[in-house]
Amino acid sequence: MLAEVNVTIRRFGADPLELLNTMMLIRMYEERAALLQRESGAPGTCTAVGQEATAVGVVAALGVDDLILTNHRSAGHLLARGASPSRLLAEALGRRDGYCGGKSGSLHVSARDLGVVLTSTIVGGELALATGVALSQQMLGRTGVVACFFGDGAACEGRFHESLNLAAVWRLPILYVCENNEWQAFVHRRETMLTDSVAAWAQPYGIDSATVDGNDVEAVRAAATEALASIRKNGRPFLLEAQTYRLRGHFEPDDQGYVDQQELASWRLRDPLSKMQARLLDQGIIDQAGLDALSVEIAQCIDAAAVFAIASPYPAVAELHTDIFA
Amino acid sequence: MKPVTVLEAIDQALAEEMAHDPRVILMGEGVATKRKALLAEFGADRVRNTPLAEGIIAGTAVGAAATGLRPVIDLLFAPFLCYAMDELVNSAGKLRYLSGGQFAFPLVAIAMTGAGWGVGAQHNHNIEAWFVHTPGLKVVMPSSVADFKSLLKAAIRDDNPVLFFVDIGLAHTEGELPAQEAAVRLGEAxxxxxxxxxxxxxxxxxxxxxxxxxxxxxxxxxxxxxxxxxxxxxxxxxxxxxxxxxxxxxxxxxxxxxxxxxxxxxxxxxxxxxxxxxxxxxxxxxxxxxxxxxxxxxxxxxxxxxxxxxxxxxxxxxxxxxx
Structure with missing residues (x-):
């Protein structure tokens, strides 16, 4: 079981299968988390099912010295970075072996050893903290870039605009990653923005931007690699918008009764996992038997994670009073 | 010893702590404009003017504090802290706890408040109790010139987020600083x-x-x-x-x-x-x-x-x- 709980940053090589199996790991993890909620009374959770290509594509482009700030839909970013599914699930269940000793739950998981810092579940919170993390990088002579994941909902917060403006003025090394998933909690983006694109909001602040198909993991990785190169070369922040879709509801359990079924169906046809699987089958990089074996292997990993998490004890009640002050 | 004002005592504390620890930086609306001596001594990298945007000033301080710097932010007047509440309350006050102790937030937020200048309720609102009611934050509100200096120094050296309130009515009052500075800890009446x-x-x-x-x-x-x-x-x-x-x-x-x-x-x-x-x-x-x-x-x-x-x-x- 110990091998399950490593804290090593995943280093992605050139093999496209790594991108696929990481996406599959995330998908199965999140569906298991939702299942545990539905069937075993686990606390509610926010998933990013359907957005795996964005998480994996961006994280695969990062170096080991780069840092990540994420939000309430963080499982993909954490797992792509190498987080143990066992410890992550233990955290979601509020157990002692979780990344935060059970005090976070699923909503604000940080894993400092993986460079995933200051996760905030306040929409837009990560945007306000990213400038400070990047200022430390800049002033302390560290080379790592700060990747800040947020959604179209956060882009409608004032902090988005304050953050972009300050990062541009101070030339902070931030890769802003907008996962435009069309949903702002229970409200569709078209009700809250007149533009379809968040990337268009970067330019007035003097920030270069690009938009990418957020459901194509290789396209995301390529775009993120280019964006990171631009940040390192020009010493300026960059905004990458990934156009994707949240296939599950806002917060489990959620019957998605408010979702246009036609729109949902059309995005299901663009599922990032199916897309990558079809591509790799087509290219002969993997065959169906290989895919099936991979599925079984990942399902076993998730089963083991669930066993580990459920077996992990709750924190001692005395923990209520620890970690308040340094 | 020549008497100094509260504002001068604050400047002395800032200068001494910035000289003591290169990780201490000062950010805020006009800090580089108004504190010329600090700017001259420590440079524009460590004495930073910011946009008039308290939320991002505080957020930047919180993010920087967690990752190796020791920021002091001047948010000018206490009611302006309302724009920075998420960063101070939800991030600085809670993310150490929620992360299971992975982060510390050594930062100081300075703000003036109180009657005396007739500035009205959007510049004068004594909201210190809000922060006392909030977990993870320390709150300091001195009364004497000597305490303004020694408690600000203690706040900067503290590894936790500290709200440091300056009563407007005291800003220009004068007092003697002791020849031998007493080391005052936070939490001592x-x-x-x-x-x-x-x-x-x-x-x-x-x-x-x-x-x-x-x-x-x-x-x-x-x-x-x-x-x-x-x-x-x-x-x-x-x-x-x-x-x-x-x-x-x-x-x-x-x-x-x-x-x-x-x-x-x-x-x-x-x-x-x-x-x-x-x-x-x-x-x-x-x-x-x-x-x-x-x-x-x-x-x-x-x-x-x-x-x-x-x-x-x-x-x-x-x-x-x-x-």
Whole structure:
């Protein structure tokens, strides 16, 4: 079981299968988390099912010295970075072996050893903290870039605009990653923005931007690699918008009764996992038997994670009073 | 030694701590414009003007504090902290706990507040109790020139987020700095005047009000102790309890409005822990539940006056005599 709980940053090589199996790991993890909620009374959770290509594509482009700030839909970013599914699930269940000793739950998981810092579940919170993390990088002579994941909902917060403006003025090394998933909690983006694109909001602040198909993991990785190169070369922040879709509801359990079924169906046809699987089958990089074996292997990993998490004890009640002050 | 003002003492503390530790940086609206000496000594990298955007100033400080810097931010006036509440409360106050202790936030947020300049309620609002009520934050509100310097230095060296409130009415008051600087820790109250019949518990500008009230009471033969809390969180409960157990009477005095203020907390604590020794109810003298007005006579009516404190103590001593 110990091998399950490593804290090593995943280093992605050139093999496209790594991108696929990481996406599959995330998908199965999140569906298991939702299942545990539905069937075993686990606390509610926010998933990013359907957005795996964005998480994996961006994280695969990062170096080991780069840092990540994420939000309430963080499982993909954490797992792509190498987080143990066992410890992550233990955290979601509020157990002692979780990344935060059970005090976070699923909503604000940080894993400092993986460079995933200051996760905030306040929409837009990560945007306000990213400038400070990047200022430390800049002033302390560290080379790592700060990747800040947020959604179209956060882009409608004032902090988005304050953050972009300050990062541009101070030339902070931030890769802003907008996962435009069309949903702002229970409200569709078209009700809250007149533009379809968040990337268009970067330019007035003097920030270069690009938009990418957020459901194509290789396209995301390529775009993120280019964006990171631009940040390192020009010493300026960059905004990458990934156009994707949240296939599950806002917060489990959620019957998605408010979702246009036609729109949902059309995005299901663009599922990032199916897309990558079809591509790799087509290219002969993997065959169906290989895919099936991979599925079984990942399902076993998730089963083991669930066993580990459920077996992990709750924190001692005395923990209520620890970690308040340094 | 030449007397210095509170604002000069703050500048001295900043300069000394920036010289002591290269990780200390200063950010805010006009800090580089107004603090020319600091800018000249430490450079534009460490003394940074910012946009007029308190949220991102605070967020930047919180993110920087967690990753190796020790920021001091000047947010100018306490009501402006409303724009920075998410960063101070939800991030600085909670992310250490929620992450299971993975991060510390050594930062100081400075803001002015209080009556005296007629600036009105959007520049003068004593909201220190909000932060006392919030986990993970420390709150400092000094009254003397020496304390402004030593407590700001202590706040900068503390590994936790500290709200450091500067009472506007004290900004230009002068005082002597001790030749040998006393190392004051956060969370230590100080007795400003020793007394036996009642304890006047206060902080910031109203400590002076209590001292003047104690002088009036002394002429009436009532000996009042004046306790300056200096730090509101952590609160020096031991000092409060020890004094009131001795005197048996307590009046808490602050400019912030009474309802759910620091005085309410102290009154409750004294009731719970010193009931047997109390000779009367714990009384509070504080501002009304109203925005602070700009007009001078209204502003003065808002603020606790010497007579208010004196009459509160008289109420306690006379009811005891009657009993």
């Amino acid at each position: 100080v007795v400003r005047r020793i007394g036996e019949d009642a304890t006047l518990i206060s902080y910031a500008k109203t400590v002076g009000v209590c001292e003047r009230a104690a002088a009036v009471l002394a002429e009436e033969g009532v000996s009042a102790e004046v306790l300056d809390l200096r730090t509101l969180k952590p609160l020096d409960e031991a000092a409060v309890l020890a004094s009131v157990r001795r005197t048996g009477r307590a009046v808490v005095v602050h400019e912030a409005s009474r309802n759910c203020g620091v005085g309410a907390e102290i009154a409750a604590m004294l009731t719970e822990q010193t009931w047997a020794t109390l000779k009367g109810p714990v009384l509070r003298v504080g501002g009304p539940d109203a925005p602070a007005p700009a007009s001078y006579p209204l502003e003065q009516a808002y603020v606790p006056q010497v007579e208010d404190v004196v009459s509160s103590v008289r109420r306690l001593t006379r009811s005891a005599a009657a009993a």
